[in-house]
Amino acid sequence: xxxxxxxxxxxxxxxxxxxxxxxxxxxxxxxxxxxxxxxxxxxxxxxxxxxxxxxxxxxxxxxxxxxxxxxxxxxxxxxxxxxxxxxxxxxxxxxxxxxxxxxxxxxxxxxxxxxxxxxxxxxxxxxxxxxxxxxxxxxxxxxxxxxxxxxxxxxxxxxxxxxxxxxxxxxxxxxxxxxxxxxxxxxx
Amino acid sequence: xxxxxxxxxxxxxxxxxxxxxxxxxxxxxxxxxxxxxxxxxxxxxxxxxxxxxxxxxxxxxxxxxxxxxxxxxxxxxxxxxxxxxxxxxxxxxxxxxxxxxxxxxxxxxxxxxxxxxxxxxxxxxxxxxxxxxxxxxxxxxxxxxxxxxxxxxxxxxxxxxxxxxx
Numbered sequence: 143x144x145x146x147x148x149x150x151x152x153x154x155x156x157x158x159x160x161x162x163x164x165x166x167x168x169x170x171x172x173x174x175x176x177x178x179x180x181x182x183x184x185x186x187x188x189x190x191x192x193x194x195x196x197x198x199x200x201x202x203x204x205x206x207x208x209x210x211x212x213x214x215x216x217x218x219x220x221x222x223x224x225x226x227x228x229x230x231x232x233x234x235x236x237x238x239x240x241x242x243x244x245x246x247x248x249x250x251x252x253x254x255x256x257x258x259x260x261x262x263x264x265x266x267x268x269x270x271x272x273x274x275x276x277x278x279x280x281x282x283x284x285x286x287x288x289x290x291x292x293x294x295x296x297x298x299x300x301x302x303x304x305x306x307x308x309x310x311x312x313x314x315x316x317x318x319x320x321x322x323x324x325x326x327x328x329x330x
Numbered sequence: 331x332x333x334x335x336x337x338x339x340x341x342x343x344x345x346x347x348x349x350x351x352x353x354x355x356x357x358x359x360x361x362x363x364x365x366x367x368x369x370x371x372x373x374x375x376x377x378x379x380x381x382x383x384x385x386x387x388x389x390x391x392x393x394x395x396x397x398x399x400x401x402x403x404x405x406x407x408x409x410x411x412x413x414x415x416x417x418x419x420x421x422x423x424x425x426x427x428x429x430x431x432x433x434x435x436x437x438x439x440x441x442x443x444x445x446x447x448x449x450x451x452x453x454x455x456x457x458x459x460x461x462x463x464x465x466x467x468x469x470x471x472x473x474x475x476x477x478x479x480x481x482x483x484x485x486x487x488x489x490x491x492x493x494x495x496x
Binding site for chain 2: 143144145146147148149151152153155156159163164168171172175176177180181182184204207231234235238239241243
């Protein structure tokens with residue numbers, strides 16, 4: 143039986159299988175069709191219906207269940223919803239167990255939430271360091287400009303204040319006002 | 331961390347909503363790539379992702395199989411499963427399948443082939459460990475048997491695996 147306890151492990155293994163069988167296009171389709179439109183349809187329906195309050199309900203619930211030790215922080219305002227992951231439960235599971243079958247597991251988050259948020263009228267600013275730390279800001283699709291300054295939304299809980307957070311943005315994978323998983327500006 | 335599970339987490343049980351993703355993954359592969367691809371996916375996962383467990387079973391025999399499944403179902407929320415170790419086999423009496431129960435509770439359309447995954451995956455894992463696996467039942471409750479060659483189990487009868495009703 144495929145269980146839910148080690149879900150992140152076989153989920154990550156599956157990305158590598160999809161890429162071997164059907165290339166990058168099949169991985170993208172899997173994230174959008176199977177995860178966004180099927181598995182996580184409750185999130186999709188909620189966020190399309192309620193916008194930022196829906197994000198608060200969805201991620202507030204699911205992250206507390208996945209990360210009871212609260213390795214994350216949620217901040218929000220009228221036009222922004224932000225999550226700072228200080229200890230991503232999902233990426234952390236893979237790192238602790240030495241699992242890697244796909245080149246960048248972290249891509250799956252933008253892979254399904256990017257299209258979902260675009261359908262709900264939002265764009266995403268995001269950076270991840272592949273070590274279980276990242277941040278996300280969702281704003282209405284009319285938003286423009288660069289990333290918000292450090293601490294502007296999350297205050298002292300901004301993951302970018304961590305001492306190990308790279309100071310050189312070229313060491314991070316980053317998205318700016320994006321919704322397509324391939325809109326990544328990768329670490330150099 | 332000392333655990334019969336090959337991959338361990340910091341929390342005692344998984345999040346049951348992940349069963350939604352397992353079911354959706356099966357649907358995607360079956361609809362997009364077909365049944366043969368789904369079989370390959372499960373068999374390759376059984377030999378690859380689960381290689382550490384298969385090695386534990388090869389080395390430890392039936393006690394390792396029983397210990398693994400006790401730990402496995404203890405980490406699956408909502409499972410009601412009895413694991414019995416006999417002389418030539420380990421039987422899992424699944425009174426409540428946690429995946430089927432959660433998918434039903436969530437009103438999800440379950441792929442009718444869902445229960446076959448336990449046989450296709452379990453059989454590949456058993457074979458890698460020098461064992462034989464059989465499955466009887468399904469649709470929410472079933473019996474898995476992992477046996478040594480001495481048990482001389484009859485071949486798997488596909489009709490013994492029930493389709494799932496959503």
